[in-house]
Amino acid sequence: MTQQQATSATATSATTTAPKTPKPRAPELTVIPERSAAAPSPFPPIADYAFLSNCHTGALVAPDGAIGWMCIPSFDSASVFGTLLDRESGYFRLAPFAINHPSGRSYEPGTNVLVTTWKTPTGWAVTREALTMGPRIRDDTVTPHSRPPADDDADHMFVTTVECIEGRVDLQLVCEPGFDYGRTSAEWNLLEDRHVADATGAGTTFRLSTDMALGVEGDRVRARRTLAQGEKVFCSLSWAEDLGSPQDVEEATGRLDATSRFWRAWLDGARLADHRWRDPIQRSALAVKGLTYMPTGATVAALTTSLPEAPGGERNWDYRYTWMRDSTFTLQALHYLNLDWEADEFMQFVADLEPNADGSLQIMYGIDGRRDLTESTRDELSGYDGAWPVRIGNGAFDQRQNDVFGAVLDSILLHTHRSQRLPRRLWPIVQAQAECATKVWREPDQGIWEARGKPQHYVSSKLLCWVAMDRAAKLAHTRGDRALEKTWGATAQEIKADILAHGVDARGVLRQHYDTDALDASTLLAAMFGFLPPDDPQLHASVLAIADELSENGFVLRYKTDETDDGLSGKEGTFLICSFWLVSALSIVGEAQRAHDLMERLLRIASPLGLYAEEFDVGTGRHLGNFPQAFSHLALIEAAGRIIIAERLAEFS
Numbered sequence: 001m002t003q004q005q006a007t008s009a010t011a012t013s014a015t016t017t018a019p020k021t022p023k024p025r026a027p028e029l030t031v032i033p034e035r036s037a038a039a040p041s042p043f044p045p046i047a048d049y050a051f052l053s054n055c056h057t058g059a060l061v062a063p064d065g066a067i068g069w070m071c072i073p074s075f076d077s078a079s080v081f082g083t084l085l086d087r088e089s090g091y092f093r094l095a096p097f098a099i100n101h102p103s104g105r106s107y108e109p110g111t112n113v114l115v116t117t118w119k120t121p122t123g124w125a126v127t128r129e130a131l132t133m134g135p136r137i138r139d140d141t142v143t144p145h146s147r148p149p150a151d152d153d154a155d156h157m158f159v160t161t162v163e164c165i166e167g168r169v170d171l172q173l174v175c176e177p178g179f180d181y182g183r184t185s186a187e188w189n190l191l192e193d194r195h196v197a198d199a200t201g202a203g204t205t206f207r208l209s210t211d212m213a214l215g216v217e218g219d220r221v222r223a224r225r226t227l228a229q230g231e232k233v234f235c236s237l238s239w240a241e242d243l244g245s246p247q248d249v250e251e252a253t254g255r256l257d258a259t260s261r262f263w264r265a266w267l268d269g270a271r272l273a274d275h276r277w278r279d280p281i282q283r284s285a286l287a288v289k290g291l292t293y294m295p296t297g298a299t300v301a302a303l304t305t306s307l308p309e310a311p312g313g314e315r316n317w318d319y320r321y322t323w324m325r326d327s328t329f330t331l332q333a334l335h336y337l338n339l340d341w342e343a344d345e346f347m348q349f350v351a352d353l354e355p356n357a358d359g360s361l362q363i364m365y366g367i368d369g370r371r372d373l374t375e376s377t378r379d380e381l382s383g384y385d386g387a388w389p390v391r392i393g394n395g396a397f398d399q400r401q402n403d404v405f406g407a408v409l410d411s412i413l414l415h416t417h418r419s420q421r422l423p424r425r426l427w428p429i430v431q432a433q434a435e436c437a438t439k440v441w442r443e444p445d446q447g448i449w450e451a452r453g454k455p456q457h458y459v460s461s462k463l464l465c466w467v468a469m470d471r472a473a474k475l476a477h478t479r480g481d482r483a484l485e486k487t488w489g490a491t492a493q494e495i496k497a498d499i500l501a502h503g504v505d506a507r508g509v510l511r512q513h514y515d516t517d518a519l520d521a522s523t524l525l526a527a528m529f530g531f532l533p534p535d536d537p538q539l540h541a542s543v544l545a546i547a548d549e550l551s552e553n554g555f556v557l558r559y560k561t562d563e564t565d566d567g568l569s570g571k572e573g574t575f576l577i578c579s580f581w582l583v584s585a586l587s588i589v590g591e592a593q594r595a596h597d598l599m600e601r602l603l604r605i606a607s608p609l610g611l612y613a614e615e616f617d618v619g620t621g622r623h624l625g626n627f628p629q630a631f632s633h634l635a636l637i638e639a640a641g642r643i644i645i646a647e648r649l650a651e652f653s
Contacts, residue, residue: 034571037311037622042087043385044068046307047607047623049084050105050114053290054131054154056143058303060084060627061114063102065095065127072206072239073142073156075293075300076320076367078180080204085306085390086381089182094160094235095127096120097172097224107609110282111263112290113256123167125227129160134258141241145295146352146369147345152262153294156240159255164227171227173235175208176220177201181378181392185219197221198243207243210235271338273648277640280603283610284633285337288330291630296352297345298322298367299330302614302626308387309572309615309625316387318394319614319626321373322349323364324404325448325464326631327411333637335418347415350408351425358439359432361408363401363450364394373397400455402445405437406464409471410529422478434472434488441465441495447513448522449558453565456513459503460522466495467529496531500538510542518563519550521578527585528638534588543585547594553618554601555579573615573624576602580635587642599639612636 038045049060049068057077059070068084070092071077082089096118103124104117116127132155140149142156162171177186179201186199194213199206199221208214211233212223225233234252238245246252263286270285272278292299305318327350334343353369355361362371375393383390412430416422422430441462444455448464469492476485503510505517512520523542526532532539550557555574579602586595605616607623612632614625 090178
């Protein structure tokens with residue numbers, strides 16, 4: 001997902017209910033010195049977390065087995081476990097006592113079920129855990145559906161089992177929730193012979209169930225047990241209707257098995273080429289599906305908020321929302337993988353959105369379609385490794401960004417071609433977006449990266465307005481409206497002429513905006529959207545300029561921060577989506593070997609579990625930004641697909 005440059009540096013924190021003592025802060029305008037992303041820290045590297053999902057919410061599990069981030073009941077709810085952003089903001093762990101480094105971690109193949117193997121001084125244990133899913137039994141009252149419910153749905157619970165496979169293993173369970181992003185401690189109610197306890201805080205309740213004996217210690221629950229070889233225990237956290245939970249280890253194991261079956265059955269419907277890149281494409285598909293909110297069909301940009309784009313810096317944004325510009329890349333990836341159901345669900349979500357007064361769509365919406373994403377800061381939280389402020393909401397939701405029209409209309413055209421029909425409910429959206437693009441394409445805006453500086457005539461914004469009118473003309477042709485096809489097509493040609501007259505520098509390279517010769521990786525979209533033919537010299541020069549001049553060790557920056565007025569201080573890492581865009585663009589302009597080489601490098605920097613954040617720090621090899629990032633995985637699928645298709649076509653020549 002792209003970087004929303006939110007307006008909340010001066011936003012006021014929401015009213016607290018049980019505030020922690022705010023941590024002392026330097027004045028916000030203080031220049032933050034550059035620091036290493038690999039500096040020793042109590043915060044695990046971003047890429048070392050495992051991602052779990054039930055398509056309603058997600059969780060990040062640290063290497064030591066602790067849940068570092070989980071919001072319930074949905075992706076954009078307040079966190080219950082949040083040590084990712086503050087070491088005191090909610091903690092859960094069931095794992096071997098005093099052992100923090102596992103011997104191995106992996107997903108069960110084809111699933112989002114995590115398996116961790118532990119070596120202790122006295123034995124070996126295996127942990128298996130997931131946000132569980134299974135056959136739908138009744139309507140979901142926890143997170144109600146606006147789309148037709150599927151045969152399988154979320155159980156609304158986290159389930160984990162631990163089995164001793166050799167020797168004996170000392171286990172410890174600790175559950176210390178921090179409701180409302182850590183502001184409210186839990187009130188516990190111990191039930192049923194010390195094996196069930198309910199935690200309540202900030203209007204939320206969940207039930208902890210286990211076959212271990214529980215003890216309440218203030219605002220936390222703890223248990224311990226020594227397992228002998230062959231013995232097994234379970235624990236679940238449930239926020240389901242009536243707080244339904246597994247009753248024993250067999251039922252817990254059954255729910256994990258059902259979850260594995262769900263993910264594998266879903267993946268069976270995807271078209272995956274028998275290729276050496278099959279595994280990363282498959283993992284990316286599972287990540288994108290895991291970031292999809294099943295009740296509405298929306299896709300969140302990332303699971304998290306406020307993971308920094310620069311170590312210790314202020315470029316920290318809340319990505320738990322849906323961006324319209326993601327729509328075209330989402331549709332491309334889903335249709336390429338033959339996941340047409342998910343593509344249609346996403347388009348229906350777009351069709352349901354409430355537009356602005358002029359008919360345009362906002363650049364982002366909540367996963368339930370809400371428009372108001374007002375931003376605040378949580379000043380009592382330290383932030384990931386000191387990166388501050390922590391933001392909730394996104395102040396860029398009402399920015400002017402002229403690229404939104406092209407993203408929406410390209411998505412509708414893709415969907416129309418695939419389904420071979422233009423749904424009646426989408427035509428008013430086509431008309432509204434085309435009319436808006438016609439009115440505003442000559443105006444400056446904040447650009448695709450949502451800069452907080454002065455509005456500019458960004459080339460990528462003009463380019464996406466061209467996409468809007470070009471696609472609108474094609475959709476009018478499909479509908480049989482020759483008058484609109486001619487009118488909209490003429491506007492597309494006018495925009496193209498304006499870009500070529502003002503958006504190209506003296507050497508024939510596309511600029512960032514009309515008043516600079518600086519480069520911007522967003523102009524790679526000129527290749528991907530067919531703005532110029534693949535053999536056009538200006539397109540070729542633009543792609544190579546970004547490859548050679550806007551890269552660090554081969555990985556692409558979105559722009560150079562010292563050449564761009566984005567309203568923020570400090571550097572940022574290379575952008576993974578831009579690097580994958582470069583793979584696609586190099587492939588399009590005939591630089592097949594360079595495209596292949598860069599793709600191989602990008603695949604090698606995936607996290608240990610095959611996931612990607614938003615950015616990559618080339619100096620330390622660390623991932624930066626919110627995690628996992630849907631846009632990075634969508635761009636991986638698109639880039640890999642272009643190369644694989646080219647390889648397959650070459651087999652016939």
